[in-house]
Amino acid sequence: MKKSILLIVTCMVSLSLQASPEGDLQAYQRYFKNRLPNLSFEDMSNGMYNFSEDKRNQWLEIMEFPPYEMVLDEGKSILETPFANGKNYADCLDKGGIGIAHTYPRFDKKAGKVVTLIDAVNQCRTANGEKALKHNDSGMLALLSYLADTSRGKKIDVDVPNDPKALAAYEDGKRIYFTRRGTRDFGCYHCHWEASGMRIRGNELSPAIGQATHFPTYRSKWGSMGTIQRRYKGCMNNIGAVDIGIGSEAMNNLEYFHTYMSNGIPMNAPGTRF
Numbered sequence: 001m002k003k004s005i006l007l008i009v010t011c012m013v014s015l016s017l018q019a020s021p022e023g024d025l026q027a028y029q030r031y032f033k034n035r036l037p038n039l040s041f042e043d044m045s046n047g048m049y050n051f052s053e054d055k056r057n058q059w060l061e062i063m064e065f066p067p068y069e070m071v072l073d074e075g076k077s078i079l080e081t082p083f084a085n086g087k088n089y090a091d092c093l094d095k096g097g098i099g100i101a102h103t104y105p106r107f108d109k110k111a112g113k114v115v116t117l118i119d120a121v122n123q124c125r126t127a128n129g130e131k132a133l134k135h136n137d138s139g140m141l142a143l144l145s146y147l148a149d150t151s152r153g154k155k156i157d158v159d160v161p162n163d164p165k166a167l168a169a170y171e172d173g174k175r176i177y178f179t180r181r182g183t184r185d186f187g188c189y190h191c192h193w194e195a196s197g198m199r200i201r202g203n204e205l206s207p208a209i210g211q212a213t214h215f216p217t218y219r220s221k222w223g224s225m226g227t228i229q230r231r232y233k234g235c236m237n238n239i240g241a242v243d244i245g246i247g248s249e250a251m252n253n254l255e256y257f258h259t260y261m262s263n264g265i266p267m268n269a270p271g272t273r274f
């Protein structure tokens, strides 16, 4: 009896030692391929519109003149407008900010934490004597939309380096993702894994894989662009949970893990959702 318990424990330890982001990703992709065999991973990035022809047609109509278009020029000019000290974003963002959005969130080894694209923009501002902007600042959203647009078509490529702190941040995001919370006692995976493709209160549920490819997104419900963390907050509140705070380390870790799940799928941001 004792021996078999020991064996189980040893197996569990060795399994958890073997767990790696790459191994996770393969397992997750297998899961969704089995669950939604008619969809490619690229299709999955179109979320709920895979499951309702009616909504898909409405969405395609909106996409003929997508509402995010109007902020792209504004974002481009913000990128190039000098700060008070004469420098601009292009001077301090990696590669001048062009074609980098699909590689965020990144792990900053020096700081020992996850940096989202918003954080990188704000670091750039404060290093140049400007105030940090909020996640829902319209200039921030226009800039993020333009930066995302310059990564359109590039495959999501979030790196979890072999660094204990990076792995811990990834694992923390994973733990948050798989933790039940709120008065409804749901985890993210209940809806976006186990019930993906099914309906809940008139909404078709999108699969977790592909969800991170199209942010910022213009939502008709919001009447504006919004970040992926705003969406996480909405889902947390909908299940009767206190959200974990937009911009917090925990939320950034969730974004790190959640975006990593979409690795390999082309960016189609900015996007549009109802």
Ligand code: HEC
Residues within 6 Å of the ligand: 046, 047, 048, 177, 186, 187, 188, 189, 190, 191, 192, 200, 203, 204, 205, 206, 207, 211, 212, 217, 228, 231, 232, 235, 236, 239, 258, 273
């Ligand atoms: C009770 C079910 C439920 C739970 C639990 C839930 N969500 Fe959602 N979520 C929805 C619904 C409904 C939508 C809108 C339809 C869709 O796009 O899937 C949505 C949409 C989203 C979207 C936008 C998808 C897109 O294509 O733009 C993201 C991202 C998201 N949820 C993340 C999360 C995260 C992270 C969690 C855990 C904190 C979570 N959700 C928990 C129901 C849920």
